[in-house]
Amino acid sequence: MDQEAAKLVGAGLAAIGAGMAAIGVGNVFGSFLESALRNPGAADGQQGRLFIGFAAAELLGLLSFVVAMILIFVA
Amino acid sequence: MAAEQAKVDPMHQFAIEPLFGSANWEIAGYNIAFTNSALWMAIAAVALWVFVAGGMKRQLVPGRWQMAVESFTGFIDDLLEANVGKEGKKYVPYIFSLFMFILFSNVLGLVPLPLTIVGIHPFTATSHFTVTGVLAIISFLIVLLVGFWKHKLHFFSLFIPHGTPLVMVPLIFCIELVSFLVRPFSLGLRLFVAMMAGHVLLEVLSSFVIGGINSGMAIGPVVSILSFVLMLAICALEVLVAGIQAYVFALLSSLYINDAEHLH
Numbered sequence: 226m227d228q229e230a231a232k233l234v235g236a237g238l239a240a241i242g243a244g245m246a247a248i249g250v251g252n253v254f255g256s257f258l259e260s261a262l263r264n265p266g267a268a269d270g271q272q273g274r275l276f277i278g279f280a281a282a283e284l285l286g287l288l289s290f291v292v293a294m295i296l297i298f299v300a
Numbered sequence: 301m302a303a304e305q306a307k308v309d310p311m312h313q314f315a316i317e318p319l320f321g322s323a324n325w326e327i328a329g330y331n332i333a334f335t336n337s338a339l340w341m342a343i344a345a346v347a348l349w350v351f352v353a354g355g356m357k358r359q360l361v362p363g364r365w366q367m368a369v370e371s372f373t374g375f376i377d378d379l380l381e382a383n384v385g386k387e388g389k390k391y392v393p394y395i396f397s398l399f400m401f402i403l404f405s406n407v408l409g410l411v412p413l414p415l416t417i418v419g420i421h422p423f424t425a426t427s428h429f430t431v432t433g434v435l436a437i438i439s440f441l442i443v444l445l446v447g448f449w450k451h452k453l454h455f456f457s458l459f460i461p462h463g464t465p466l467v468m469v470p471l472i473f474c475i476e477l478v479s480f481l482v483r484p485f486s487l488g489l490r491l492f493v494a495m496m497a498g499h500v501l502l503e504v505l506s507s508f509v510i511g512g513i514n515s516g517m518a519i520g521p522v523v524s525i526l527s528f529v530l531m532l533a534i535c536a537l538e539v540l541v542a543g544i545q546a547y548v549f550a551l552l553s554s555l556y557i558n559d560a561e562h563l564h
Contacts, residue, residue: 273382273551280548284486287493298311 232296239293246286253278310503314427314496337431340423344404352400372400379550384558391557394442398435399550402426406495406542410535426545427495429488436488439553447560458563487552494545498538505531 226234257275261268318333326332355369362370376396380388409424425431447455459476460469505527512524 273379276544276548276551277555279544280490280552283494284490287490287497290493290497291489 232300236293236296239289239296242289242292243286246282246289249282249285250279253282310500310507313421313423313499313503316428336421336423337425337428340408341405341425341431344401344408344425347408348397348400348404351404372396376550380554383551383554384561387561388554388557391442391554395550395554398439398553399546402435402491402549403543403546405431406546407539409495409499410538410542412535424495424499426491427499429492432492433484433488435491435549436484439487439556440484443556443560446557447563450561451563455560455563458559483552483556487549491545491549494541498534498541501534502531502538505534 253275257268257271257278261271316335316337318331318335319339320334352369355366357363357366359366373392373396376399377389377392380391380395384391405425409422409427411422447458451457459473459480461472461476464472508527509524509531512520512522512527514520515523
């Protein structure tokens with residue numbers, strides 16, 4: 226395989242990571258909503274933790290975006 | 301190949317161009333020209349100053365403007381109260397400026413049509429790692445300074461959780477040290493990549509809209525309309541992301557400050 230093609234294939238594969246992060250972020254908000262509807266009184270106090278979980282899940286997806294960008298533009 | 305001609309460069313919008321002073325403004329060999337990035341950061345700072353100054357009237361019954369400013373300061377106040385406790389009070393100015401500056405830069409970068417018609421292209425200062433990295437390093441330095449000032453060398457106990465078995469101490473220490481040192485990196489990277497990814501996505505979608513019309517095929521307009529609807533939805537999502545990323549940056553900074561204040 227040509228090196229340029231291999232870079233683009235690698236960048237495409239890195240996009241899988243973004244999709245996986247989408248599952249993770251959906252899981253964070255989904256679980257929060259599920260439990261918030263069970264106990265709405267406690268929901269507001271947990272918003273900070275909700276966004277910490279969101280940030281952690283999102284960061285890993287963004288890292289795969291960085292990998293793709295490095296493969297296309299830098300490597 | 302028509303496809304080759306229509307190809308847009310989604311990275312062009314992030315190009316930093318010197319506006320003036322590129323000739324011989326140098327410090328230690330580095331050019332310090334006033335760039336479009338610096339211009340939009342200055343605009344964000346001025347807009348923030350005007351916004352806050354307009355709400356400093358201290359009326360007993362606040363008007364709309366004062367109410368808007370006070371809800372922001374109250375929001376940051378509550379954030380620090382919840383995460384740091386009563387020692388968090390003295391960090392309110394820092395976290396407030398950080399949050400508002402990031403929010404204003406993010407939102408200013410999203411300003412659409414009216415400006416671009418006149419040829420002014422809004423630049424998202426937070427879509428560059430140099431900017432977000434410096435903001436993250438400021439947060440990190442505050443954590444280091446406060447931690448070492450308040451706890452002296454006892455600050456290193458932050459890296460060893462309570463009740464760690466003695467055998468595990470060296471290993472846990474190394475792991476916690478690495479995770480501590482990576483913090484400014486992940487903090488800056490998250491904001492910069494989130495903003496950059498959103499803007500690249502918008503640019504790619506807008507190239508679909510234009511490409512669909514220009515393609516001359518019967519299905520072209522359908523593609524254009526679908527892409528345009530999707531682009532509107534993504535724009536709304538980007539406004540949300542601009543707010544969430546500013547909030548996450550402020551939240552994580554306050555959590556790290558809590559570590560420095562209380563050591564677990």
